[in-house]
Amino acid sequence: MQMSVNKDMSGMAISLAGSLAHQESENVVIAQGLKRQDPELLDHLIEVYQHRLMRYLLFLTGKREVAEDLFQETWMRVLLRGAQYNGKARFDTWLYTIARNLVIDLSRKRTMASLDEMSEGGEDDRPFEIPTTGPSPLEQFQSRENSAEVGEVLLRLEPTYREVLVLRFYEELSLEEIAGMTKAPLSTVKSRLYRGLAALKPEMEQIRASRPVGEAAV
Template identity: 50%
Template sequence: MLALPMTLNTTAETETAKIARGLRERDTELLADLVERCQHRLVRYLVYLTGRREHAEDLAQETWIRVLQRGSQYNGRQRFDPWLFAIARNLAIDDIRKKLKAVQTASLPNDGDAMLLLPSSGPSPFEAAARSEDAMRLAGRLQILPPLYREALLLRFQEELSLAEIAQVVGAPVTTVTSRIYRGLAALRSAFEESDSHGV
């Protein structure tokens, strides 16, 4: 039974090494495959960060340009997806900083938690796509969570990233990510209990 996990690990390492080599060589076929495989999840993640689909699609395109420009920086030691999400997150934060500076409404915190300043605009794509009452209730409760908790929960349970991968994406220690997930789940539980007690 020990041979199976080792085989899977070797396969994953081979895939990441292939991606790293392809990015260094600017392999357009590989890039097209990566876009096809990751685009939906990337746009979905950026929609959660920005609140606007059109803007998320623009940032996704910019993310792929950065992947092409900086592909040599991907070393292939970890999965590709967390590296991609980290680029997208940094672009979203940079964009928020530019917009806030342009309108001179506030200065951003130095820790990169710019999403704290974003208002929620209308129903999220998660809510629009929800096909069941439970999914709609979950989407509504997620929207009221602080953005840092919501992001950690989405990366963990929707995108199925490991704690280490989430830490890589958000640029925080694993202990901080664990805390955000724990607190996010506690806040989500409280939101459900409160709505259940009010009959909502």
């Protein structure tokens, strides 16, 4: 039995190592192609990441027209500044960083409450405990019973919480990657994640309470 477990663990380690090596190799290929301004590579990247990038921008801005404009601008920046990508980090984190910076720049110009506050600290980073009675907000979020409802709730949350939740659970970035991308301390990222998760539950309950009796979730 022990030998079988050891084999399984070894197999998992080899698989993980192979996956990481493949990711690094893919990043290098992308970096080389961007330096050459390869049009076929750019078309491929747009095809692969267009839906994820638009979803991220929609969650950050809450407005489709704004998100669509920033979507186009993001890909223009990728084309013009592709030589800056060295392939050491995941391409999607670099892509989202460009998009995020564009959102911040736009927010500053329009002087509206937004992601601008995310880069300035001043947040309460004291440990935050999530109540343990009943299903946790994390469990409710991960169940994805109604993705439309979850999306609606996320747009109600503060931008600082919303962004971390989207990057963690939709884009599946690690907390360390989110910290690097947002230039926030890891403790701040964790605080935003837990507070955002805790804020999901009452918002979800409010949506369900407002639904007519007998109406099923779509």
